[in-house]
């Protein structure tokens with residue numbers, strides 16, 4: 001099978017289950033592999049936490065997430081993108097997609113989340129099944145790297161390698177894929193949290 005054209009490979013990340021393969025900065029690993037809610041961890045490491053909802057609308061899913069959410073090819077999904085802000089500094093850019101086949105019975109709270117954290121609806125719901133975490137380094141050309149930088153505006157860091165993780169959640173007959181892109185500010189949170197010990 002011929003390799004995808006170079007532009008296609010730039011738009012796709014190599015998602016894998018082994019965080020150590022990323023060679024991420026040491027401080028990142030416990031955050032990337034956080035088993036609980038990332039919201040809870042961010043709240044514990046900051047004086048104020050806010051979910052800034054960038055949009056929630058129907059979009060076409062990314063080429064490297066279609067199969068993960070059970071679609072044969074990229075198609076229409078509900079897409080939610082947010083910045084998680086710690087002490088008003090963006091720490092995580094999060095991108096969530098839900099196939100249009102899902103019903104309100106599958107994800108009853110998703111459509112009206114607004115600036116409440118998605119995590120508060122996923123963790124603690126006995127019907128939600130969480131899949132395995134996958135990890136990737138996002139190249140500058142990856143759509144989520146581009147969107148994260150666009151969301152940061154003039155404060156966007158220089159061409160940093162962005163480390164990301166994603167996880168598939170299932171509830172009744174619905175799937176929901178959450179991808180979290182760790183912004184360089186998380187490293188500052190990690191350093192300050194270490195200094196507080």
Ligand SMILES: C=C(O[C@@H]1C=C(C(=O)O)C=C[C@H]1O)C(=O)O
Nearest residue numbers: 037038039082094116117118119
């Ligand atoms: C899944 C969680 O929810 C967080 C909040 C999100 C949102 O509000 O859209 C998206 C991703 C997460 O970082 C979590 O807290 O672990």
